[in-house]
């Protein structure tokens with residue numbers, strides 16, 4: 221059973237109703253218009269192809285006038301033309317209405333995705349389902365609406381035709397029951413195979429899509445040329461296409477066999493049986509007129525294929541339900557109770573404290589942080605140092621509540637951080653992470669990151685850029701803070717170097733000016749002088765703010781009031797630079813090694 225976010229078995233009908241309700245909320249008239257259009261079309265077809273056909277034949281048999289038939293046929297042509305116009309109008313309406321429905325559902329999913337815990341995005345199962353929900357949302361809702369309208373109209377059409385058939389000869393009902401049962405069973409099997417086919421392709425489609433991205437996204441272009449990674453991804457893509465081909469073949473054979481069986485029963489055997497029976501009734505029993513005979517052939521054929529279509533559609537409709545499971549679970553996803561105990565607002569910052577905190581990433585069997593105790597008070601400048609993988613970034617992410625610790629507690633002003641409304645809690649932090657992103661937006665938008673503040677805070681943007689050491693580069697930009705970053709959408713877009721990009725991320729944190737500034741290696745791409753200047757500036761503007769920073773260059777850690785040295789998920793040393801140097805332990809060892817390196821290169825003695 222397909223699951224999302226650890227959910228339970230799904231209920232197709234509820235899922236379908238869920239998506240219909242979404243369509244209704246996005247655009248209330250849409251469902252009524254779709255159903256009305258389908259019913260009018262279907263009822264006209266029954267009336268035209270079966271009832272009117274019989275009527276015209278009877279008129280001819282009874283020797284009616286040409287004038288009478290002329291009026292009947294003219295009326296039919298007018299109604300037919302009106303139905304054609306209705307369809308054109310409907311298609312126009314749909315082309316304008318679909319984007320409204322897509323946008324609404326897409327927006328709901330996007331909004332939800334920002335609330336879901338970060339670790340979920342690192343789980344392949346979740347990611348598969350998330351991708352599926354996004355991909356499907358754009359068209360499933362429309363298909364469900366169309367399917368539902370089609371099913372309702374088919375039911376009405378079949379019922380009307382069956383009434384006509386029974387009125388001619390009740391025995392004929394037998395010829396409609398056989399194809400109904402056949403269609404039902406074949407439809408069930410087809411539906412199952414189709415779903416298995418789609419599911420079997422999912423993983424390989426994602427691998428193929430990822431490999432494709434490697435070859436067209438700019439960020440990979442350089443490494444693809446410099447390293448042999450091209451061949452790895454070409455092979456991965458080839459393997460995934462091979463696997464998809466095999467799955468398509470396996471399921472394709474099953475589907476073809478079912479289709480052949482269907483045509484054999486419905487077109488050949490059934491047609492023969494009805495023709496023989498009706499001919500016998502005319503020739504031997506003289507029970508039927510030619511007019512009814514012609515209509516019977518059309519009506520039985522119409523009921524069989526309509527029912528077959530109905531079963532296909534119901535199967536397809538049910539299939540939508542399975543996919544909608546993903547969309548529904550996603551939109552309805554509730555945060556674990558622990559993170560929503562209280563949605564209280566976060567008061568002005570006084571202190572942050574970790575008590576006996578341990579943390580392990582989902583799917584990992586090793587604790588990344590072990591029994592961490594630390595306290596940070598208002599205004600303190602705190603440095604986290606240690607070798608790669610020691611757990612520094614994870615510690616910061618726990619403090620910010622981007623992840624939840626499995627053991628121990630984290631307190632903000634003495635209150636468990638899980639009791640605060642998350643967005644409000646986040647607003648207390650201005651953070652720069654190692655994996656910061658620049659967006660294909662203007663410089664101003666990249667700094668403010670808030671539609672509401674645009675253009676009102678231009679001075680703030682300029683000040684933040686100046687503090688982050690970007691003013692010289694800014695002076696060379698023709699459009700200043702209105703320059704668009706990256707060439708994604710704009711040939712004149714500005715492409716920044718790694719260090720320049722980092723300065724933008726720092727300026728972003730400065731502009732947000734929250735009470736707690738968090739910097740995770742904000743200077744790794746800066747030269748030592750620029751780094752030192754950045755930290756000097758940071759300490760200056762931080763003033764009475766609290767700063768927590770990670771830096772591999774210990775020359776900057778010297779600026780901190782307190783340094784925590786982490787190793788293998790544990791705090792192994794804590795104190796001021798002088799205290800740690802006096803310990804003659806790991807910190808002083810690391811510092812001395814780095815200092816020697818600088819001195820050997822005679823590049824930054826003054827800095828150290």
Ligand SMILES: Nc1ncnc2c1ncn2[C@@H]1O[C@H](COP(=O)(O)OP(=O)(O)OP(=O)(O)O)[C@@H](O)[C@H]1O
Pocket residue numbers: 342581582584588606607608609610611612613614615
């Ligand atoms: N999302 C994740 N899922 C699983 N493991 C992770 C994840 N993020 C980090 N880790 C692991 O957790 C450990 C600590 O990572 P973390 O990024 O906190 O270390 P760090 O001290 O900041 O390292 P660096 O100095 O290299 O940035 C590493 O072994 C890393 O592989």
